[in-house]
Amino acid sequence: MPKLTSKQKVDFLKTIITIRRFEEKTIQLYQVAKIWGYLHPYVGEEAIAAGTCAALEKRDYIISTHRGHGHSIAKGADLNRMMAELLGKSTGYCKGRGGSMHIADTELGMLGANGIVGGGIPISVGAGFSCKMEGASRVTVCYFSDGASNNGVFHEALNMASVFNLPVIYVCENNMYAISMSACESIACKDIASRASSYDIPGAIVDGSDPEAVYNITASAVKRARSGKGPSLIEAKTYRFGGHHPNDPAEYREKEEVEYYKTEKDPVINYKKKLIEEKVLSEDDIKNMEQQIVKAVEDSVKFAEESPEPQLDKFLEEVKSI
Amino acid sequence: MREIEYREAIREAIIEEMNRDHKVFLIGEDIGKYGGAFRAYKGLLDMYGEDRVINTPISEAAIIGAGIGAAVTGYRPVSELMFIDFAALAMDQIVNQAAKIRYMTGDNLRCPLVIRTQGGAGRGVAAQHSQSLEAWFYHVPGLKVVMPATPYDVKGLLKTAIRDDNVVMFIEHKMIYLLKGEVPEEEYTIPFGVADIKRQGSDVTIFAYSNMVYKSLEAAADLEKEGISAEVFDPRTLVPLDEEALLKSVKKTGRLVVVTEACERGSVASDIAAKVALKAFDWLDSPVKVVAGLNTPIPYNSTLEQASIPHKADIVNAVKEALGK
Numbered sequence: 001m002p003k004l005t006s007k008q009k010v011d012f013l014k015t016i017i018t019i020r021r022f023e024e025k026t027i028q029l030y031q032v033a034k035i036w037g038y039l040h041p042y043v044g045e046e047a048i049a050a051g052t053c054a055a056l057e058k059r060d061y062i063i064s065t066h067r068g069h070g071h072s073i074a075k076g077a078d079l080n081r082m083m084a085e086l087l088g089k090s091t092g093y094c095k096g097r098g099g100s101m102h103i104a105d106t107e108l109g110m111l112g113a114n115g116i117v118g119g120g121i122p123i124s125v126g127a128g129f130s131c132k133m134e135g136a137s138r139v140t141v142c143y144f145s146d147g148a149s150n151n152g153v154f155h156e157a158l159n160m161a162s163v164f165n166l167p168v169i170y171v172c173e174n175n176m177y178a179i180s181m182s183a184c185e186s187i188a189c190k191d192i193a194s195r196a197s198s199y200d201i202p203g204a205i206v207d208g209s210d211p212e213a214v215y216n217i218t219a220s221a222v223k224r225a226r227s228g229k230g231p232s233l234i235e236a237k238t239y240r241f242g243g244h245h246p247n248d249p250a251e252y253r254e255k256e257e258v259e260y261y262k263t264e265k266d267p268v269i270n271y272k273k274k275l276i277e278e279k280v281l282s283e284d285d286i287k288n289m290e291q292q293i294v295k296a297v298e299d300s301v302k303f304a305e306e307s308p309e310p311q312l313d314k315f316l317e318e319v320k321s322i
Numbered sequence: 323m324r325e326i327e328y329r330e331a332i333r334e335a336i337i338e339e340m341n342r343d344h345k346v347f348l349i350g351e352d353i354g355k356y357g358g359a360f361r362a363y364k365g366l367l368d369m370y371g372e373d374r375v376i377n378t379p380i381s382e383a384a385i386i387g388a389g390i391g392a393a394v395t396g397y398r399p400v401s402e403l404m405f406i407d408f409a410a411l412a413m414d415q416i417v418n419q420a421a422k423i424r425y426m427t428g429d430n431l432r433c434p435l436v437i438r439t440q441g442g443a444g445r446g447v448a449a450q451h452s453q454s455l456e457a458w459f460y461h462v463p464g465l466k467v468v469m470p471a472t473p474y475d476v477k478g479l480l481k482t483a484i485r486d487d488n489v490v491m492f493i494e495h496k497m498i499y500l501l502k503g504e505v506p507e508e509e510y511t512i513p514f515g516v517a518d519i520k521r522q523g524s525d526v527t528i529f530a531y532s533n534m535v536y537k538s539l540e541a542a543a544d545l546e547k548e549g550i551s552a553e554v555f556d557p558r559t560l561v562p563l564d565e566e567a568l569l570k571s572v573k574k575t576g577r578l579v580v581v582t583e584a585c586e587r588g589s590v591a592s593d594i595a596a597k598v599a600l601k602a603f604d605w606l607d608s609p610v611k612v613v614a615g616l617n618t619p620i621p622y623n624s625t626l627e628q629a630s631i632p633h634k635a636d637i638v639n640a641v642k643e644a645l646g647k
Contacts, residue, residue: 061395095428104427111394112427116418122387123419129388130395133347133373140391153414156381160388163379319463 001216006280008054012211013275014289015050016267019070021290021297022079026069026086026100029301030246035086038115039100042070044209044241047267048173049074051214052141052234055222061109061127061140063120065173066101067240068113071143075108083300089307096310111140117178118144118151121170125157128166128231137226139167141218147178149192158233162199167225169218170233173208175240180252193235201231208238209265239265323506329499331473332362332438335480336400338509340370343398346484349376349388350402350438359404360440360499382408386415386437393435394423398484406441406455406493413458420489421464436483440494442533442583443631449619452627454532454584459491460560460593466490466514467560471535473503475558478512486514495533515562519571523553526577526641529568529594531557534581534632541637552641560590568594569602576607577644583631586614611640 023041030039042049045067053062053074064071072082077093085092086100093103104112111127114120124142131138148154149172161168172192176183189195196203202224206217214236221232239261243250250258275281281289326334340346347370348363354377357364367375378385382403389401403409409416416437423433443452459465466488470476476494483490520535521542530538535556542552555571557564572578578598582591595610616630 063391093428094426094430097428098426102426104423104430106394106430111391112423112431114419116414119414119419122384122415123391123394124387125384126388126391126393126397126399127395128391129347129349129376130392130397133392133397153383153387156379156384157387160379160381160384164376 001219004212004215008215009212009275009280012047012050012054012215013271013281013286014293015054015074016046016211016271017290018293018296019046019049019073020268021293022073022082022300023069025297025301027242027246029086035100037099038066039245040067041242041246042067044261044266045173045175045238046070047211047271048171048208048214048236048238051211052171052218054211054215055218056139056141059109059138061111061131061138063111063124063127063140063142064113065120065143065145065148066113066115066117067145068101068103068143072103072108072110072113075110077103077105077108077110079296079300080303083304084307087304087307088309089304090310091303091307118148118153120144121148121151121153121157124168124170125160125166128161128168129164131167132164137167139169139222139225141169141171143171143173145178146172146174146176146183146187146192147181149195150186158199158201158231161231162201165228165230167228168231169221169225170231171218172233172235173238174235175238177240177244177253179244182252191235193233196233201233203233203235205235205237208236209267209270211267211271323504325502326473326505327499328473328476328494328501328503329360329362331477331505332480332494333364333366334505335477336363336366337369339481339484340374345396346398346400347374347376347392348400348402349378350385351378351380351404353377353402358402360496362499382411383415386412386420389435389437390415390420390423390433393433394431398434400436400438400484403437403439405451406439407450407453409439409455409458416459416465417462421462424488425464432487433489434487435489436480436492437490438492438494440496442495442497443620443627444497446622446624446627448622452620454582454615456491456493456560457584457588457590460590464489465561467493468514468558469493469532469560470558471498471520471532471556473501473505475512475518477505478510479514479558481511482514485511493532497533498536512558514559515564517555517557517564517567519553520556521552521554523551523575525551525575526579526644527553527555527571527575528579528581528637528641529555529557530581531560532583534583537632537634538581538637540634541641544634544638545641550641550645565597568598572598572602573605576605578606579611579613579637579640579644581613581632581637583615585617586612587617589614608644608646611644613637613640
């Protein structure tokens with residue numbers, strides 16, 4: 001694996017911090033009911049999106065989950081249109097029809113977040129066929145969770161992807177909890193990555209708080225897929241810092257466990273520290289970066305708030321043709 | 323005009339569309355060398371190869387998911403569910419994913435997917451291979467539902483389905499694959515939402531689709547001998563529904579008998595009856611009648627199986643009741 005450049009490292013950090021600040025803002029907006037419905041923050045898991053998407057090209061596809069804001073941001077989504085969608089505005093990615101769980105964009109190759117756990121996994125098979133038939137070495141990354149790996153469609157899709165040698169990289173974000181159900185109580189094997197052997201594909205485990213490790217393992221899986229060698233399964237061990245959603249106090253988790261991940265495995269803290277130690281960035285550089293990101297997030301809120309609501313008469317006209 | 327089998331008309335439609343557009347491909351169980359459970363795809367593997375005739379493991383959710391993923395990335399897949407009963411294994415992909423993806427992403431992702439399948443009783447294949455489940459899909463916004471009765475209709479509608487930018491549930495009937503009918507040599511398509519009056523009449527409208535069109539035509543022929551003129555109205559597509567033509571027919575005849583093979587409870591027929599009662603009550607000379615299957619799992623025993631679905635005599639009786647005879 002070639003050595004990472006400073007620019008790549010700076011980009012990792014920028015993506016991680018952007019996701020963190022964006023998510024913190026969405027939680028604030030949720031608490032004052034400007035965002036409603038369901039919201040599933042990606043806080044704590046940012047390095048996975050940052051590392052995986054950095055290994056992709058713009059033309060590659062991603063398939064996301066209900067906890068999907070980070071994937072969209074890392075794939076290059078416009079914060080304004082994302083925030084507008086979360087506020088249900090007509091300028092949002094889905095014109096206010098989808099909200100948090102359904103952001104998608106053809107231009108970005110973002111084939112949709114998903115409100116159904118595991119719902120996106122079978123869709124990866126089709127995106128994979130599309131990449132393969134096109135013959136242009138495009139690949140698809142399919143994100144899903146520890147919980148989704150227990151759903152039957154996980155088996156159907158990984159088996160089929162392997163049988164047809166599809167260029168799909170399955171990225172399991174194992175944050176150890178499916179709402180309240182812990183992975184160790186619900187998954188028959190110790191590591192989800194070991195399930196890869198059932199499909200005769202490579203399975204790898206990576207520290208999901210380390211963007212460089214995630215990038216490296218994804219890059220090799222992408223290389224393999226592009227060269228026609230088929231799918232891979234990557235299990236990124238991670239942790240959701242908050243509850244399933246902002247109103248979930250997550251009392252089913254031990255305080256010590258939460259503390260451990262928040263202090264030892266925070267990708268924002270750890271990666272900032274690393275880049276300062278490596279002298280890739282100074283504290284001032286990071287401060288500047290933070291300021292720019294905070295401003296971009298604030299601007300996205302302003303954009304969303306000033307954007308028009310979807311028009312009711314247009315809606316009533318549209319439904320006639322559905 | 324030449325006559326060909328219903329399944330041959332399907333095959334012709336597929337060949338024409340695959341030749342016309344290289345983005346069209348087929349995916350499903352036993353569609354390779356086997357040629358499909360009803361042989362509608364006979365020889366297609368040799369013609370188009372494994373990349374465009376994808377023979378899959380038994381994985382219904384992934385067959386539909388594969389269709390969705392390919393459709394939203396620019397292809398026009400035809401995903402096959404061997405029996406409509408197996409749709410139960412793929413319902414999340416059909417109902418929560420395919421049906422909603424275009425709308426809920428603000429038109430960002432388009433899903434030109436055809437789900438070809440077949441249903442219906444009559445072959446002694448019992449409760450898990452004989453259902454008429456069109457009401458499940460009729461109920462879900464975002465799905466078009468097509469139920470062709472004749473070789474002519476199945477060919478023209480399948481071509482339209484493949485060219486449509488939305489998800490189409492294309493539901494055939496297992497008892498009519500070998501029926502022959504007139505199909506022109508030259509190319510044609512049939513638009514969705516345009517009903518076909520299969521027989522003109524003036525005393526009563528019989529609304530029937532799929533295999534029930536034939537039973538209704540037989541009933542209408544018998545009724546004619548008794549001096550009753552029945553119009554057989556085939557909507558061809560349940561979604562979109564040619565409501566205008568239906569109301570026009572009912573206004574003309576003043577009476578409506580709605581026929582479905584599906585069990586009555588929650589059926590499309592009940593909905594059509596309600597629709598007409600709500601919108602054309604003043605034109606009705608008698609209450610709308612519904613002729614439907616019994617509310618039972620389809621039994622294996624032949625006598626019981628036949629007793630669970632409507633027949634010509636049931637339609638004849640319903641018409642007479644509607645006419646007060």
